[in-house]
Amino acid sequence: MASVAREWREIPGRYNTVGTKCGACGKIYFPARSLCPKCRRASVGKMERYDISEEGEVYTFSVVHDAPDANMRMKPYAVGMVKTTDGVLLTGQIVDIDPHRIEIGMPVRTVLRKIYEDGESGVIHYGFKFVPKW
Amino acid sequence: MVKVGIVSYGAYVPRYRITPEEIGKVWGVDGKGMGRGLYILEKSVPHPDEDVATIATEAARNMLARTSVPADRIGALYVGSESHPYAVKPTATIVATAIGASPRMTAADLEFACKAGTAGIQVSMGLVGSGMAEYAVAIGADTSQGAPGDALEYSASAGGAAYLIGKKDLIAVINKTVSYTTDTPDFWRREGQPYPTHAGRFTGEPAYFRHINAAAKMMMEDVGTQPSDYQYAVFHQPNGKFPTRVAAGLGFTEEQVQTGLLTPRIGNTYSGAVPIGLAAVLDVAKPDDRIFVVAYGSGAGSDAFDITVTDGILEYDRDAAPTVSKLIEDPVYLDYASYAKFKGKIVMQE
Ligand SMILES: [Zn+2]
Secondary structure (H helix, E strand, O other): OOOHHHHHHOHHHHHHOEEEEEOOOOOEEOOOOOOOOOOHHHHOOOEEEEEOOOEEEEEEEEEEOOOOHHHHHHOOEEEEEEEEOOOOEEEEEEOOOOHHHOOOOOEEEEEEEEEEEOOOOOOEEEEEEEEEOO | OOOOEEEEEEEEOOOEEEOHHHHHHHHOOOHHHHHHHHOOOOEEEOOOOOOHHHHHHHHHHHHHHOOOOOHHHEEEEEEEOOOOOOOOOOHHHHHHHHOOOOOOOEEEEEOEOEOHHHHHHHHHHHHHHHOOOOEEEEEEEEEOOOOOOOHHHHOEOEEEEEEEEEOOOOOEEEEEEEEEEEEEOOEEOOOOOOOOEEOOHHHHHHHHHHHHHHHHHHHHHHHOOOHHHOOEEEEOOOOOHHHHHHHHHHOOOHHHHHOOOOHHHHOEOHHHHHHHHHHHHHOOOOOOOEEEEEEEEOEEEEEEEEEEEOOHHHHOOHHHOOOHHHHOOOOEEOOHHHHHHHOOOOOOOO
16 A cells, blocks of 8 residues: 555646656656656756646556455456557556457547545545546 | 626536336336436446546536636636545545646535535635636536435436636626525435435425525516526426426426436436536527526525526537537446445445
C-alpha cells in the first residue's frame, strides 16, 4: 500500500495523465520525469509539463480473473495498454465494457475512476481508467 | 441588475441499467407493475469504481469541453449531493483538481437532499453577480441507494450535471431564482446509516407538491409570467409520474415537460435530476426559448428558476461533449445478482 503522502504528490499524473516533454528531443514521458534519460544533461531545465491526449486506441490487453480484493466486485476485468492520439503508451484498466468484447484498435478515452480504497475507513484513491469512446 | 447565467453545461450518466421487473423478481413483487406505477422503465447503476466524485468530474469535463473558458478562471466550485464519498473530506476538492481549477479558488460540498445541485447554482449566481468570482461551477450528482426490497430500490439511480455560471458569453440568462423552504421531515438519513428513511407514500402532498407549487407560483407572480410563456418546464422527478402531475396542476402541458423528463429512462438521480433535465433541454433549445425550472429537496425546499436562452447558444459548441440522449443511448443491462455486486449489497468476507 502506497503512503497517503506519496499518492498525493502523484495526483496530477493520476487524475489527468500529465507527463513531461523533453524540450531537447521532443520525447514525451509518463509518468513525468525531471530528466530525459536520452538527452540527460542537455534536458536540464527543458522538461516541460505535457497534457497527454485523453483519446487513444487499445494497443494490447489481457483479462484478469484472479483479482486483488480491491477489485473483487469488478472481476473479470481488462487491463490494457492504450496508445494515445499523441503516441504515448499508457497502462490502465478498461471498464464499462464486457472484457470479451474488447478488441485491439478499439477507440477509448480516459476517465476518472476509483482505483482502490484503503478499507472502510481509509483514503479513496482515484485515477485514470479507459472506457469505450462516446 | 447584472445579468448572470449559464456559460456552459455538461452531464454524465453511468452506462449500466436495471429494470424494475428484474428487481421485483427477487422480492416476489410485480416489478413491471411497480415500474408502470412509478413510470420508471429502467434506472442507471454506477460501475463499482464510480462515485459522486467521478460522476461530477465527468460532468464537469463535459462542461469544460464545450467552452473556451480556462479551468483556472473558475473561482468557486460546489458539488451538491447526498451521497458524497466521504463524510468528512470535500468531493469538490477532488473534482476541482481533476478539472484543473484548483488551487486559487474556493470549493465546498452542499447538501439538501435532491436540490443540492440547484442550491449550488444559486450560490454561484451570488458569487458571480457580486463580482467575487468571475466564473463558478455548480454540480448536482448522486449515487443514491435504496434499501434492498424498499420502494426506493426501484427508482434510486446515479448521474449528474455541471453548470458554469458567469456574466459573459452566456448561452442562457437566469432571469430570477426564488426558493420556498420549510422544516418538513419527509425523508432523511442519519449519520452512519447506509440507507435513507422516508415517511411513506403520504409525503407526496405535503412535501413534493406543496413546495414545488409554492415556489412555482411565487416565481410566476414575481416575474409576471404564466405557463404558456415557457417552451420548456423541468420539475424535480423522483419518479416519472410526479413531475407531469405537478405540471398539470400548475397549467403546464405534457409537451413542455417531455424534453426534460429523464427519470423514466434513468431513474431518480436525486441531486442530478433537475440539472440533467435542464441539460437535456439546453441540448435542443433555441434562442429566446424560455425555461421554467423547479427543483425539490426533502427536508424540505424548492428552488425555482426562470431562464431565457440567448443567441449565444448558436455559436456554442454543444457537439464538443455528448448530449443527454447520446449519454443514455447504449446502456448495458444488469441482472439483480450483478447489480447487488456492483452496489456492494453483498457483504464480503474481510
Ligand atoms: Zn530528450
